[in-house]
Amino acid sequence: NNFEFIKPYLEKSHLALANLETTFGGRERGYSGYPLFNTPDALASGLKFAGFDVISTANNHSLDTGREGLVRTLRVLEEENLPAAGTRSTPEEKGYVIKNIEGIKVGISAYTYETPRYQGRRTINGIALSPELEKLIDSFGYETLEEDLQDMKKRVERKKEEGAELIIFYLHWGEEYQREPNSYQEKIARELSTYGVDIIFGSHPHVLQPVEFVEGEGGHQTLVVYSMGNFISNQRYEHLGTRYTEDGIIVNVTVKKDFLENQVFIEEVSYIPTWVHRYDRGGRWVYEILPLVDALENKAVFNLNSENSIWRAQNSLENTLSILESRGIPVNLESPLPPESIESFK
Template sequence: MGKNKISKTAAVTVILLALVVLGLAVLLTWTISAGRNVPGASELETPRAPKETDLSILCVGDVMSHSPQTTAQYNASRGRYNYSNNFKYVKPYIEAADLALCNVETTFAGEPYTGFPLFSAPDALASALAKAGFDVGITANNHMADKGISGILRTQRVLQKKGLDTVGSVQQESDPRYLIEEVNGVKIGIVAFTYETGSGQGGVSINGSYVSDEVADHINSFNFNTLEEDLPKIEDAIKGAKAAGAEIVIAYYHWGEEYQQEANKNQRKLARKTAGMGADIIFASHPHVLQQAEYLEPEGSDRKVPVFYSMGNFISNQRTETLGNRYTEQGLMAQVDLTWSEKDGITEIRMGGIPTWVDKYYSEGKQVYEIIPLSEGLEENEALEVSGHLSRAEQALEDANGILGFDQ
């Protein structure tokens, strides 16, 4: 009797021990598979390396459509305009960039189509810019108000319909004065402003003519005569872009003196101010010729800010034959390559670019305009073979290298 009781007690003990061992095994398995829920387990994880992103940003200067260009791009047999051939040689460079911008120095105000002094180009030019690979159309320039408020608003709508985002003018006065582009996971803010003409004694004058208050409310502009008063507008746009999440900020200016190959003191002053406001890259145009490029180093920081004082004409009818000035035929696909780190911001930045030259020649009884990239293989370029203008292109390359101030 006593022996049986002891045996039963031993059996119960063995079962209890087995249950304890099983429970410990289950707990151990859960701990391994769900370690993040156990205090101290996170200490065993490998920290995630900060994200780094390489970006290539490209910008070009003045895209114009003088009357001879508009005529040249009309296909009578089809009854429509097409500008695609203008960009066929530069398209690969534009498409290769992670972000590509252009200054659209015309309006898309509809018919009748007009050239200088009051521009309105066929919508087909906007289509060609999009097909060439541009992402952003900059509308801040001295011809933006050529067709009044209706031209300003329609220009934005046409560009956006064709697939380009816009900056430099707004649909509503209350709209942000900046653009945010997300590129490879990095948010890039863009602000764009044009210079005003006139004394700054009241009212806004663009290209020598005072504009209505309604027009003034829809454009981004500043006046060198009242620059200290206007700087807050620019700074607010940059701060607004950063508040909206911009991790890199690009500023574009339409400024300077036409046909002057040297940046003036006003351009340099505003560039320094803008770099100090936090802009990381400054692109600019308006002189219709190339000007130098350089790095600025804002006080109290280790930042390098590339500045392109004028990217010249990307395409226009300005040239030796029309102005007696070969430098108006030249432009630049300005390029900034950088590395952005989510921990340290921009860690590396380098500026460069490909100079360009506008070839104009006759083929099958029509004028042809084509932008030639002044890179390798000029001798094999089909347009230059047809036009016989190889020596002019080579001269343009020599001119550009002497002006820009950086190695190609």
């Protein structure tokens, strides 16, 4: 039931995306957490149950269970009818997704940052990539950024040739636990805007970073969510000494198409601040993703049953709003769930 409370929000959307920062390497490898993640296949079923439609699989943990784990992860997602962007089982596969959503063709790519090269070879989280493995994951290096940006530009052009009208990039970038984007993030965002990317969703810092519209050369506007924080994790104040890793947001982007002008545009952006609620139930830790506005209005329904959990939820909402307001863009929070949805949780 990790996703129970946010499922109604996700189900309302026509397209829901998420970053999967683990692998489905299989039971025989042994399930594990940090630093090498291997998760039960049940999580894939949970993602489908929650309402997700496309999964980003390009991040610094994509190879935690090796090439076999990368390929198996894609197979497990495929069995749940969850297409993946950012990695591929063979070099011949695209590794990106184009979906027709209510008459709008949406092209979705995902890329992860690389760690410094080793003996001239690209690396992900310190793992040196063979020439074959390089072709299975979309990545960029800060040492080779200009070259890699040109590859991203070609990807945008290819998706447009295939009919994509709205271009989304999911980028695993930035610095962990930093609440502001670094200069590389800002440079990449400007370049991708110039290439015609419409939306950038960021992950990796594990804390929220600002949201803004970036203008590329030629005046193209790109919505950039530098980091959406943590959606579900065990990165707690008790372990890291910071509360910011408990916070996240669901970003709702309303897109419309002018069929007369044959143009697609972003009409509205709204947010659902979320917080990972961890509590003991019968000697076992329970993790629930709470939509904070609804949860603080209906504390008992959302299992906010202690002064500490209520304070932490309120503190999370305040922290999230401070980040969202930091770039001067109006903060539009998603409307609360209707009473019948709240009642269904009881």
